[in-house]
Amino acid sequence: MIITKSKPKEVFLRSLEGFERVFIVGCGTCATLCQTGGEEEVDAVANLLGKRTCGKIVVETPCDIRVLRRDLSPHLDVVDAADVILALCCGSGAQAIGEFTGKIVIPGLDTLFVGETERIGRFYERCRACGDCIIHETGGICPIVRCAKGLLNGPCGGMANGKCEAGGHVRDCAWVMIYKRLEEQGIVERFKEIRKVRDRSKKAEPQELRMR
Amino acid sequence: MKSAYSDFMKALNDGKFVFTGEIEPKKTTRLEGIIGAAKTLKSHVVACNVTDNPRARAYLSSLVASYVIQKETGLETICHMTVRDRNRLALISDLLGASALGIRNVLVISGDHTTGGDNPGAMPVYDLDSTQFVQMVRGMVDRGIDLNGNAIEGEVRLHVGVVGNPNADPLEVEVCKVERKINAGAEFIQTQIVFDVDKAKRFVKELNSSVPILIGIFPCKSHRIAEFIVNKIPGIYVPREYIEGLKSAESFSNATESRNKIDTVNIDYFSELIKELKRTTRTAGIHIMTMGYESIVGKITDRVMEKVTR
Ligand code: SF4
Ligand code: SF4
Numbered sequence: 001m002i003i004t005k006s007k008p009k010e011v012f013l014r015s016l017e018g019f020e021r022v023f024i025v026g027c028g029t030c031a032t033l034c035q036t037g038g039e040e041e042v043d044a045v046a047n048l049l050g051k052r053t054c055g056k057i058v059v060e061t062p063c064d065i066r067v068l069r070r071d072l073s074p075h076l077d078v079v080d081a082a083d084v085i086l087a088l089c090c091g092s093g094a095q096a097i098g099e100f101t102g103k104i105v106i107p108g109l110d111t112l113f114v115g116e117t118e119r120i121g122r123f124y125e126r127c128r129a130c131g132d133c134i135i136h137e138t139g140g141i142c143p144i145v146r147c148a149k150g151l152l153n154g155p156c157g158g159m160a161n162g163k164c165e166a167g168g169h170v171r172d173c174a175w176v177m178i179y180k181r182l183e184e185q186g187i188v189e190r191f192k193e194i195r196k197v198r199d200r201s202k203k204a205e206p207q208e209l210r211m212r
Numbered sequence: 213m214k215s216a217y218s219d220f221m222k223a224l225n226d227g228k229f230v231f232t233g234e235i236e237p238k239k240t241t242r243l244e245g246i247i248g249a250a251k252t253l254k255s256h257v258v259a260c261n262v263t264d265n266p267r268a269r270a271y272l273s274s275l276v277a278s279y280v281i282q283k284e285t286g287l288e289t290i291c292h293m294t295v296r297d298r299n300r301l302a303l304i305s306d307l308l309g310a311s312a313l314g315i316r317n318v319l320v321i322s323g324d325h326t327t328g329g330d331n332p333g334a335m336p337v338y339d340l341d342s343t344q345f346v347q348m349v350r351g352m353v354d355r356g357i358d359l360n361g362n363a364i365e366g367e368v369r370l371h372v373g374v375v376g377n378p379n380a381d382p383l384e385v386e387v388c389k390v391e392r393k394i395n396a397g398a399e400f401i402q403t404q405i406v407f408d409v410d411k412a413k414r415f416v417k418e419l420n421s422s423v424p425i426l427i428g429i430f431p432c433k434s435h436r437i438a439e440f441i442v443n444k445i446p447g448i449y450v451p452r453e454y455i456e457g458l459k460s461a462e463s464f465s466n467a468t469e470s471r472n473k474i475d476t477v478n479i480d481y482f483s484e485l486i487k488e489l490k491r492t493t494r495t496a497g498i499h500i501m502t503m504g505y506e507s508i509v510g511k512i513t514d515r516v517m518e519k520v521t522r
Binding site: 148149150151152153154155156157158159160161162163165166167168169175176179191192193194195196197198200 | 296299300321322324325327328336338339340341342343344347348359375377379380381382384385386388389391392393395396404445446447
């Protein structure tokens with residue numbers, strides 16, 4: 001899931017300064033689960049803006065142009081009359097909204113990471129979409145994200161008592177976790193293998209996938 | 213055994229017990245400090261390490277400092293290169309530059325994380341990790357090619373070393389990691405500082421390799437520095453008696469006397485530790501970090517090598 005966090009009220013209110021008619025778009029999927037862009041949050045922001053709110057909607061998946069078209073089309077007159085759209089969804093959704101409507105879009109959320117949900121309000125980054133997944137070599141634990149340095153042959157010298165230097169020895173060191181997991185799986189010799197340099201060109205340019 | 217490009221490597225190959233020192237360039241454009249420190253160290257160590265933005269602080273370049281030290285004082289250097297601040301392009305150019313300028317030893321370091329440094333908003337690079345850096349150096353030195361197989365004009369004459377941490381817990385993970393770096397082609401190991409001789413002994417014993425190991429030590433100029441290590445570098449055990457020894461040395465009102473006593477505490481403590489390692493393990497030498505307390509180095513090395521102190 002894409003994990004988002006609401007921008008502080010003062011921040012998006014400042015971005016909205018000078019705009020009179022605001023149309024609010026929420027997200028029915030990830031941002032609803034994060035409680036940042038579902039019905040409730042869209043309503044709350046609409047109330048906050050009061051008369052300046054000229055319309056609001058929760059689109060099932062605003063990052064999908066087809067769904068945006070389907071859900072926004074019945075409201076296009078209101079959208080067209082708006083000065084600005086406030087997007088309560090991830091950055092990908094916010095851009096799709098801008099692309100589809102041609103309107104100025106103000107992000108109401110900060111997009112944080114691709115993560116795992118423990119419970120609502122507890123999310124952990126688990127994947128950085130590196131384009132070359134290797135977690136079968138690392139006991140199912142992603143070192144790109146979970147090692148603060150993204151090392152492929154850790155741990156680094158900052159590990160102490162199994163904890164990670166970054167952030168002051170609070171989080172577990174990913175490479176100690178990987179070692180233990182591989183040990184449990186009976187394949188600890190994999191730990192000793194040298195994992196080769198990554199091909200960063202995979203992420204060096206904007207990514208597109210065109211299969212058809 | 214491969215031929216040695218450096219005096220440091222030659223001494224290790226010859227089986228000599230080797231001492232290295234360490235110099236930390238600061239956030240400065242002045243060179244007197246590093247040159248002065250190098251002059252103090254010169255007759256007591258085979259080579260001195262030159263740090264590269266330690267603790268993620270943006271300081272004078274290790275490569276420039278290494279070059280200046282060698283040129284001005286003749287002391288051989290072991291130039292640190294962290295993989296934190298430069299991607300593979302920048303690291304390759306620095307390695308070519310180092311070799312061209314007569315620097316013959318590099319020590320690869322992951323580098324303390326940027327968020328703990330003096331420009332915490334910096335991008336942490338880590339394009340390569342230290343193991344991959346070692347592999348890259350091997351390609352450059354042994355086969356004359358860069359990481360992507362591009363040919364290099366002229367020989368690259370460098371020895372590459374890595375760091376190990378005898379204080380690490382769990383130690384078996386650390387040992388596997390260091391062995392991995394050795395398999396990648398590391399030629400020497402310098403360790404994190406150790407105060408506990410048993411930890412050093414265990415590390416040397418557990419490491420299944422004949423690559424020379426230099427154990428790191430850090431004579432403290434005051435008990436405050438020792439306390440700082442206890443509080444700020446987790447995992448490093450500093451014996452209470454050592455700290456108390458420094459404390460009572462500091463209680464002398466006469467400054468010179470107090471300084472001499474502090475020296476004595478350090479000379480006694482570390483020469484015993486070194487002799488013990490020398491006698492009971494295959495430790496190849498000692499890396500002495502000082503951070504401004506360079507004057508102690510010769511006193512410790514003289515004692516260990518049974519020369520008369522003072
Ligand atoms: S290796 Fe990590 S960042 Fe890459 S795809 Fe797998 S989980 Fe994601
Ligand atoms: S302590 Fe472990 S998780 Fe943290 S940066 Fe070092 S290797 Fe990575």
